[in-house]
Amino acid sequence: MVQINLPQNSKIKKGKYYKDKTGSKNIRKVNIYRWDPSTGENPRIDTYEVDMENCPSKVLDLLNKIKNEIDPSIAYRRSCAHGVCGSCAMNMDGKNGLACTKPHKEIKGDINIYPLPHLKVQKDLIGDLSTLYKQYQSVEPWLKNSKKDENKENLQSVEDRSKLDGLYECIMCACCSTACPSYWWNGDKYLGPAVLLQAYRWIIDSRDEDRKERLKKVADELKLYRCHTIMNCTNACPKGLNPAKAIASIKKMLATS
Amino acid sequence: MEDKNPLSPHIQIYNWHISSLISISHRITGIINIIIITLICFWASFLLLGSTNYDIIKTFFETFFGKFLIAGTVWSFSFQILCEIRHFFWDLGIGFELKTANLTGLIVIFGSIVLTILFLGKGLI
Numbered sequence: 001m002v003q004i005n006l007p008q009n010s011k012i013k014k015g016k017y018y019k020d021k022t023g024s025k026n027i028r029k030v031n032i033y034r035w036d037p038s039t040g041e042n043p044r045i046d047t048y049e050v051d052m053e054n055c056p057s058k059v060l061d062l063l064n065k066i067k068n069e070i071d072p073s074i075a076y077r078r079s080c081a082h083g084v085c086g087s088c089a090m091n092m093d094g095k096n097g098l099a100c101t102k103p104h105k106e107i108k109g110d111i112n113i114y115p116l117p118h119l120k121v122q123k124d125l126i127g128d129l130s131t132l133y134k135q136y137q138s139v140e141p142w143l144k145n146s147k148k149d150e151n152k153e154n155l156q157s158v159e160d161r162s163k164l165d166g167l168y169e170c171i172m173c174a175c176c177s178t179a180c181p182s183y184w185w186n187g188d189k190y191l192g193p194a195v196l197l198q199a200y201r202w203i204i205d206s207r208d209e210d211r212k213e214r215l216k217k218v219a220d221e222l223k224l225y226r227c228h229t230i231m232n233c234t235n236a237c238p239k240g241l242n243p244a245k246a247i248a249s250i251k252k253m254l255a256t257s
Numbered sequence: 258m259e260d261k262n263p264l265s266p267h268i269q270i271y272n273w274h275i276s277s278l279i280s281i282s283h284r285i286t287g288i289i290n291i292i293i294i295t296l297i298c299f300w301a302s303f304l305l306l307g308s309t310n311y312d313i314i315k316t317f318f319e320t321f322f323g324k325f326l327i328a329g330t331v332w333s334f335s336f337q338i339l340c341e342i343r344h345f346f347w348d349l350g351i352g353f354e355l356k357t358a359n360l361t362g363l364i365v366i367f368g369s370i371v372l373t374i375l376f377l378g379k380g381l382i
């Protein structure tokens with residue numbers, strides 16, 4: 001259901017202010033969402049003054065700098081730092097993206113960093129994505145093919161292969177799904193852009209023999225048709241993919257088959 | 258997940274894009290249009306009851322608020338129609354590229370204003 005206001009335990013309070021100690025003239029303020037599960041207090045926004053003279057270009061570098069030099073207690077996911085693993089997905093400057101590919105220069109004014117929207121927070125910038133993973137599992141994201149001969153290649157024409165372009169690149173970072181208002185309000189039932197893009201990736205694969213079943217499974221008022229083409233997903237995707245188009249393609253296939 | 262975990266902020270912090278702004282306006286104008294159509298039906302049946310009713314409505318529409326209501330109605334319908342055309346192309350699978358979607362979005366916004374002015378013409382002033 002649509003619930004605009006945050007629950008009582010999620011209301012954000014003002015947090016600590018970390019003043020710059022380096023004496024640098026090039027200072028930027030970074031506001032970061034903090035929540036510590038051990039205290040039982042409400043989430044807060046901590047503000048850090050960061051010396052930008054000695055800071056590499058991306059938001060993730062900025063976070064690393066804060067963690068290394070100012071406040072080691074801050075928690076966030078990260079791994080590859082090259083936009084491939086999708087771990088450091090978060091909300092920066094009011095838009096979802098990967099901290100490792102987002103240059104902080106693109107952000108004007110203070111830098112606001114929140115966890116991905118409308119998730120249960122586990123700590124600081126870490127949101128709980130287990131619902132999304134369960135939904136991902138529900139579309140059975142693997143090849144279904146009755147050909148048993150494992151010694152033979154399962155060939156695909158160049159044309160059929162090209163249908164997977166713009167789909168297989170998805171890294172499941174959840175930027176799109178957590179940017180979608182429909183997913184905010186109906187996240188338990190609506191599959192969301194990330195999972196639907198994956199569903200389409202298997203529907204359209206020429207090697208897969210389960211297309212009809214897959215389409216039937218996804219053809220649901222809530223699972224699929226909660227997409228109202230708001231297009232926040234496509235706007236958010238850090239890999240430049242187009243989940244809105246993938247969802248429309250599923251709808252079109254259902255309407256024409 | 259236990260209930261003690263807070264919900265991360267969503268609509269409070271998320272930036273508006275052209276596409277999301279039009280999407281929500283599309284819904285709102287849709288609801289407004291239903292109300293307006295109902296009112297127009299009432300208005301029409303009201304007129305059947307005689308010329309005095311016509312005079313009351315006429316004076317009302319000549320006030321500033323009345324004119325505003327008419328202009329708003331025309332805009333609301335224009336916006337809705339253009340949005341629906343945009344959605345029709347989307348249903349055909351056309352116009353999903355971010356640039357195209359933003360462009361058609363702007364066309365909807367400015368187009369609805371242009372249509373309102375064209376439709377009302379001199380009547381506005």
